[in-house]
Amino acid sequence: MRVRSKRYHQLAAAAAAAAVLPLVLPSEYAIHLAVVIGINAIVALGLNLLMGYAGQVSLGQAAFVGIGAYASAILSVKAGLSPWIGLAAGAALGGLTAAVVGGPLLKLRGHYLAMGTLGFGMIVQIVMVQWEDLTEGTIGVMGIPPFSVAGLALDSELRMYYLVAASAVLAIALAGNVIDSRVGRAMRAVHGSEVAAATSGVDTARYKLQVFIMSGAMAGFAGSLHAHHAAYVHPDSFGFHYSIQLVVMVVLGGMASIWGAVFGAGAVTLIGEQLRSFQEFSTIIFGAVLVAVMVFMPAGLWRGSADLIGRLLGSRGAGGRRRA
Amino acid sequence: MKSSTRLLGVLGIVVVAMLCAAGCGEKPAEPVMVPGVEPPTGPPYVIGAMFAITGDASSLGMPERDTAEMLEKMINEAGGINGRPLEIVIEDTKGEPAETLKAAKRLVEGSDVLAIVGPSRTGTTMAVIEYMEKVEVPLVSCAAGVPIVEPVKKWIFKTPQTDRMAIEKIIEYLKEKKITRIASLSDNTGFGKSGRREIAALMPAAGLKVVTLEEYGPKDTTMEIQLTKIKGTKAQAVVCWGTPPGPAIVAKNMRQLGVSIPLICSHGVANETFLKIAGEAANGAVLPAGRLIVVDQISPDDPQLSLLEDYAERYRAHTGKSPDTFGGHAWDAVELVVKALEEVGEDRAQIRDMIEKTTGFVGTGGVFNYSAEDHNGLTKDAFVMVEIVDGKWKLAK
């Protein structure tokens, strides 16, 4: 119970911080970045449940984001339905796809699963490019309408920010609940040793599939948010490159840590921003930074900086104590 | 619990600081000192440029970026615009739609630009159209796709010739050569896909038979399979739509497989890279291209002649490389905005109106005549048919 109450404290603090964040951000652009981070964070949270807790890697997560984004885009632009229906459909379709492919795919282990999900992601992207009647192929779907609440269109960065921030906080709460639940305990057992978990009566296959479906639904949900935020979807946004970026977010932030996933999403986006002005050298620097962080903080930024800050703050106090 | 909450606070502050830093665009000032000319004074005219400097389309974005930088320097050395300096803020789109939207927002909100030049690709242009229309900032795209300007969008213009014009020009050529059955072979990027669509639509309408529509990936190492299939059809020519290296591999594979029908390429290969990597295999290939690559052969009274010579010479001096069609698109786009700036000064709406009214503007891509119905300003006559003879561009008769 202590763990749970601590989680609620942190969640309340995060929600409060998210609520006041736009007040201190200097520009629309900074809020735009915050929205992008929020959307990525939702995907990363789902992926982190899968990777960090259930120990299953996915190199095809971008496909679920793409499925959500295209579901929303097509329903709202071509069928003229409300974006909210698109959002629900995006999440549902993401989860449903995960349920369908997860059954067979999750029979694979380790690197085989990585390749399986990667192949799935590639196929989904090829379909987005080739199924022009539905997806408009490489032209992309334009003019995706914004959400609206009681007649108020969420067409400014600020309004969109509050929707995304609320979604992200909900996603964090959801992930926290999953981890504290029976499923979460079972998942950790699966991660520790699948064989041991199975022999002690845990239905590993079912739990893995549940988490996979959940991560797919969260990705689809985020994809829908992306579609209505960017007002445009294109197959290039949902390829292998983005899948890799998502895995980087999770590991860079710190696996098996909810805040790690959120921080990873923020870190990847913001490091990218800082490097923009280097133009063609930005890729070199980004690669070097990524290597350096993982070498020096193998458990990710979240735990890594906790250690670092602990050492910085603690060294004075601890030093004194040692002398005493 | 304490330490992790404290950590949350510290990291939170770091993130806010980084968001703030990212949100405040820095503006590098570039004073240019040149003897002889009155240096420009006063606040600069700021325009934005966004190109695919990194990512898969960097072979387009790099020459565009170099050209924009060159023009900025050149204009300021010549006294600026109406005595005021020109500043071009350049952003990288990474060739990716979401990054392009970010770049556009940075330019508009961070640098308060009067107009934007770029981006390099059709997909990335489509990604920002909605936003540009909303904030009412003119955009002059350097991408080829027809959907950018059809239907016309109030604030969106483009300088490159479209693939539709290229295919119209090719149809003209095919009819002249009495070729009636063609095989299409295109890459599966936005460029190749757009060409493929136009081929499938325009060629049958013009009475040509498209016997097959094949595709390849831009990073494929061989197109032997697709060409073997084409060899088995009754096609009389291969129309290949893509940017290097793909078409060069196609040319080589055709030699290897003994596919002896003519190879017709897109304007996407009108650069030195293609000649260099295709080598001997490129000989005999035909393509529609802007006049830039055959500047030494066009008639002396061609209106573009002096401009093309000027661009080629300056680009060589600036980068040490051969002049580039893609760079030319950026030249046209920047010049178009600069011309409007000279007339109307700092007013986005008036700049837009001015661009729309531009007629007889001589650029590297052709002579542009914009209007309320036409935001590209070119016709298929912006192209000439060029044949590759002995590894050199030759104007086809």
Next chain:
Amino acid sequence: MPACGGRTLYAMTLPTGAQLLQYLISGLTLGSVYGMIALGFTLIHNATGIVNFAQGEFVAFGALIALSCSEAGLPMPLAVLTAMAAMTLLGAALERAAIRPARGASVITLIIITIGASILLRGIAMWQWGPDALPMRHFSSEDPIHLGPASILRQHLWIMGIVVATMLGLWLLAERTQVGKAMRACAVDREAAQLVGIPAARMVMLSFALSGMLGGLAGSIVAPLSMGQYNMGIMLGLKGFCAAILGGIGNAPGAVLGGLLLGILESLGAGLCSGMKDAVAFGIMLMVLLVRPTGLLGRRAGRGEAVG
């Protein structure tokens, strides 16, 4: 599902016998290259349990170095050897600079390090060689050899021959040398190998060096066909990884078999419907994995079961 050809429907065509022969030749060449790249994945996987995402960049660097050397006037064998030597060093350097300092980190952390390295290397390649594709001469004449209705290039024969020779070389290394036996021991059980006095850390470095060398060789032999470009490694690396998995990761003959199978699948897929060829290849790979979850020749339980 999209019909072959998107909006304009074109019937899928079945190949004739002559076409099939050509598809097979292309597929085998392509597959040999994939197999060679897959071997690089295999070596590093066996020593460390990780998938080296920079393997594709090893290939790209190999291609770019070889073509630059050849351009500078070095005779072809020397150009290829230079590329291989340079990549051997680069592989070892990567291990020393980024993998060894992170020793003890989880498999997934090490994989992310290789992803970072691949981004870094790609950036360096673009900076050094520019964004455009560059040509490379064939090893011998470019005139095709006609085999009845099909044709084959001398470069194709070079590729297949070099892959066979490489496999033979690796087999001899593994079976007949002390070092090879030590590497195999480490692959089976690292701790146990260390206990009997095998310097496991050095074996890891050796595996990176050898992988670099194989990447350099793969790049050199494919560049005359594909041209060299800074970002060519992404797709080739992916296909190589796919081949390694298809064959059963960690299994050298499996890697080559997986490569050949993937090459032929891609080739036949293109013959059927070229727009969907990669989807066909990946789709069949998935089906193979569902029937044989550890690849064609894979061990019963793969290493690196969990990512954490």
